[in-house]
Amino acid sequence: MYDFVVVGGGTAGCVLASRLSEDPSVTVCLVEAGPADNHDNFRIPVAGGKFFKTRFDWDYDSHPERFCDGRRVYLPQARVLGGGSSVNGMVYIRGNRADYDEWQQPGWSYDELLPFFKRSEDNERGADEFHGAGGPMRVSDGRAHSPSAMAFTQAALDAGYPANPDFNGAVQEGFGEYQVTQRDGRRASAVTEFLHPARHRPNLVVETNLQVQRIMIENGRAAGVVGNRFDDLVELRAEREVIVSAGTYNSPHLLMLSGIGPADLLRAFELPVFVDQPQVGQNLQDHPHIWLSYRHDLPVSLLAAAESERVHQYERDRTGMLASNGPESGGFVRTSAALAGPDLQFICLPMMVADTFLSPPTGHGVSFGASVMRPVSSGHVTLFSGEPTAKPKIVQNYLADPADLQTAVSGLRISLELSRQAALKPYAVEPSAAPSSDTETDLRAYARSHVQTGLHPVGTCAMGRVVDAELRVFGVDGLRVVDASVIPLIIRGNTNAPVMAVAERAADLVRGAQSVPGAR
Missing domain, CATH: 3.50.50.60 (FAD/NAD(P)-binding domain)
Known part of the structure; x- marks a missing residue:
């Protein structure tokens, strides 16, 4: 008792x-x-990310998502x-x-x-x-300072978006490095x-x-x-x-x-x-999130985190790649002045995202993209059976409302705009996952086929x-x-x-x- x-x-x-x-x-x-x-x-x-699909993960998937090409979305x-x-x-x-x-x-x-x-x-x-x-x-404050993540912030500033040193302060909009829950x-x-x-x-x-x-x-x-x-x-x-x-x-x-x-x-x-x-x-x-990934040949992505030099750096002063939280930089954008707050959050990872994080990167790269902040669509959680150990039935309904799809497309347009900035040129060299073009048809198709959980x-x-x-x-x-x-x-x-x-x-x-x- x-x-x-x-x-x-x-x-x-x-x-x-x-x-x-x-x-x-x-x-x-x-x-x-x-x-x-x-x-x-x-x-x-x-x-x-090493704990995906292990005993430390409930390992859920959504029911086939009607508005996402019928895909089952992995929900760690x-x-x-x-x-x-x-x-x-x-x-x-x-x-x-x-x-x-x-x-x-x-x-x-x-x-x-x-x-x-x-x-x-x-x-x-x-x-x-x-x-x-x-x-x-x-x-x-972050202690990794990965070059591609810093370049993403610079690309946003060069594109005309404001800098923001504190997303939890008086103003949320703008781009910068995220503060993290880390101690030393x-x-x-x-x-x-x-x-x-x-x-x-x-x-x-x-x-x-x-x-x-x-x-x-x-x-x-x-x-x-x-x-x-x-x-x-x-x-x-x-x-x-x-x-x-x-x-x-x-x-x-x-x-x-x-x-x-x-x-x-x-x-x-x-x-x-x-x-x-x-x-x-x-x-x-949930926040529907859509990644773009680009390859490059510079040995500065998190693919190199396990190299002895990086391990020694972390053991010495708790800095460098092993101190990276992953989403090191990003920002918030309001696509209309009529909105009460930002409707997009951008995240940059200094690594290639492959197979919804379930396959290892095939080379050095950088990934970035936007989440829809206030989706109109909603889903539900229900029962598959009365057996207590059965997993719940989860329907996210990502992008079910046309307004969510349109916001996601806006996020893709901005992501493509940032990929073309000079600061990101050394890192956004070759797309490994990106829309075929910036036409409305291709952006909508890419959004539906690549949307993931924002967790x-x-x-x-x-x-x-x-x-x-x-x-x-x-x-x-x-x-x-x-x-x-x-x-x-x-x-x-x-x-x-x-x-x-x-x-x-x-x-x-x-x-x-x-x-x-x-x-x-």
Whole structure:
């Protein structure tokens, strides 16, 4: 028996476990389906992609995407303590002020959430109006400075786009280097910065390799969870709350397996119906991203990261290629002055992208492209079966709305424009993946055939639909969802920092709740 059982040891779960266990009078159990983050590659920034399709990956794919030539899109999802923060590109982006104001949820405006961003942050540039110092999460300037990534920024400036030294400051638009979640050239994840420093607390228990299969609901209240570890059933009971932090794909999946979801669907799979909630799993949003890749012969891409000279450099001072987060540079563009914020985010990788990252580069290269920031299209997550170990059915609906396709085409046009700038000429030598031409027909065809996940899924347990503004699940006492799935409208930017802020505020909400069983 614990006071709080937190399901999912990703970014949100690690923040919650750390913050809630600060109170020695409560007990907290954090449950993670995957293993601990003990592998050395979880610390080396450039190594995040090595975990694709391994035991550290849920290895999801979308259902055949109707508007993307019927392709199944690979959707990597970390299955390890720290979740996405243990394997991601470490880009520290909060999004745009308008993002949070447009949620129209009490307590979640930009001005109300900014203190929670700052509370988490330990920015090496120091504290100011927009940044915090002394928090758990180290935010640093990049230490790799790959020549092609720097050239991409220069190409954007030469093309007339403004420079931006701080995407989390007063203005989001412009191009520059991304700040990253690194500490002294090592990955700073939610587990290293929040959870590991709290592991000595006697009131905190961390269970790994335990996949929760069902939330126990008794008399309308979440009473605990049942999970499986190596074929043994494990029951964990919660005196105060069960908090689901399993992620945008797994949180709605777990709710449905527990009897919270569309009644007709649950009955079809012979699952009990505790709450008929058709919004569970709906409203799935992500950033559709489209890469262009170019070959060159200069030995400065990340293909050379394993060379002894680069390894010695990293061992000596934690700089160079092994310190690269991958997406080192990029920027934000607003294609119309009428928009509330940027509708495109550009990312540059100093390497060739091959086969959606599932094949090694065949030579030195550079890749860059744009994500659609505020897609109109949305998808859904649902069940394939009532078997708890079955993967969820995921339909992203990328580019389903014509407006999304048009924004993606605008991003391709800008990417092609940047590829022709003098600064990128030494690197954008020969296309390995690029549109056949800049005609509307070819750009649309390329977008559909090459769109990939931006790795930022949100929305499937959204505030105002599945949970209230305090993240409590409608219709069940003692149950909250705290992760990217509660975000009702997708952020204009990377989602790791916003999820940390959501979890920081959620910890305060939980700590402020009454402890009387059944109280709401």
